[in-house]
Amino acid sequence: MANNLHRLAVSGGLDDPLTARAFPAPPHPSRTPFQRDRERIVQARAFRRLAGKTQVFTSRASDHFRSRLTHTMEVAQIARAVAAELGLNEDLAETLALVHDIGHPPFGHAGERALDQCLRRHGRSFDHNLHALRIVDHFEQRYAAHRGLNLTLGVREGIIKHSRDYKEEEHPELVEFFLDQQPPLEAQLIDLADEIAYLTADLDDGVESGLLEIGHIVEHVEVFARCYSRVRKEHAGVEEKYLFYESLQLMQNVLTDDLIASIMQNARAIGAESLKDIRRHPARLALFSPEVEAERLQEKRYLYQTLYTCPPLEREHDKAEEVVTALFEHWINDPEELPPSHFEEVEREGLARVVADYIAGMTDSFILLQYAEIKRAVRR
Ligand code: MG
Secondary structure (H helix, E strand, C coil): CCCCCHHHCCCCCCCCHHHCECCCCCCCCCCCHHHHHHHHHHCCHHHHHHHHCECCCCCCCCCCCCEHHHHHHHHHHHHHHHHHHHCCCHHHHHHHHHHCCCCCCCCHHHHHHHHHHHHHCCCCCCCHHHHHHHHHHHHCCCCCCCCCCCCEHHHHHHHHHCCCCCCCCCCHHHHHHCCCCCCCHHHHHHHHHHHHHHHHHHHHHHHHHCCCCHHHHHHHCHHHHHHHHHHHHHCCCCCHHHHHHHHHHHHHHHHHHHHHHHHHHHHHHCCCCCHHHHHHCCCCCCCCCHHHHHHHHHHHHHHHHHHHCCHHHHHHHHHHHHHHHHHHHHHHHCHHHCCHHHHHHHHHHCHHHHHHHHHHCCCHHHHHHHHHHHHHHHHC
16 A cells, blocks of 8 residues: 555655755755754754643643653654655654644643733734744754754645644735645644544543543543454453553554545545645645544544543643733733843844743743742742
C-alpha cells in the first residue's frame, strides 16, 4: 500500500518553492530542508517549555499524565506513520506535528480561553496558531543574522493552516500562505493525528486520574467498546487494566488505519494527480470515514461531559483563569514590572499583545511562581 499517494506529496527538494526561507540559507550537504526545520524546532526554547505545560491535567497528582511535550511526541509518531504509509513527505508531517502545539499558553485550553478573554477587553484576541508563527518567526533568537528560526515556507504555512482556515479579508498579514488554497495533505493530516493522540491518551490519563471508569467508557464510547470486546475475546481471563491498555492500543490503530484508508479513498475519488489538485479542491481530503467520524464526535462529547468539565478539572480551570487574569491585569496596570527586554516590543505591538505574549510563553510552574510573587507584593 505504501507510496500510493507519492505523486501528491510535497517534494521538499531544494527546487521546491515550499522550501524557501525568508533569509536564504546555503543547502546542507546531507539534511533536507524539512529535516533542518525539525531540528530547529526541537532545539527551540519554546519547544522545551512544552514539558512544563498542561495537556489536560494541571495538577501534578501523577507523573504519568501527558504534558504538552509528550502529547506532541505522540502526535509526531502518528503523523509520521500516516505519511509513510501514504507515501507523503514524512519529514514535513513530523516537523509540523512537533511544532503544532508550540503556541499553547500554560494551563491547557483554560489558559488559552482566559488569555483570549483578557485580550478581547483590549480589542485583540489570542489564537495559538498565530502565536506559534510569532514564536518561530520572531521570539526565538538563535541566529546572528536574523530573528526567528528562519523556517521554510512549507512549515510556516502548515503552522497556520493545519487545523483551521483563515480568510484573507480578516488576516491580510497571512497572504503569503495561499489562503485561497487547501494546505498539502502533510499539513491536513496533523489535525487528525492530534485527534487520534488525544482521543486515546485522554481515556488513559482519565482512568489513571480516577476520574473515568473503564466500565463507564465501555458503556458510552462506541469506538472503545468495539476494541474492548475484541481484546476481551483474545485475552480471556486477563486483568482488567491490561484489557484496557490493549484496547487503547487497538483503538489507536483502528483510528489510524481508518484515516489512512480514508485519505487514500478521498484522493482517488477526486482523481487527484498532483499536489495542485489537493490545493485546488474545495474541501480538505484528510478526514476519517463517515462511520469513524461519528464515533469520534461521540467520544469527544463524552470527554467534554465526563472529563474536561468534571468538578475537579473545572476547579483547576477556575484557578488557571484567576492566575492568568490577575497577572495580565498586573502587567497592564504596571508595565514597568515587565522584564526590560519586552519594553521595545511594547512600542511595536502595543502593551496588551506584549503582556499576552509574555504570559503565553510561560510554563505552568513559572506562571504560578509569578502569581505567588505578585500576591506576596500585595500583602507587603
Ligand atoms: Mg495538540
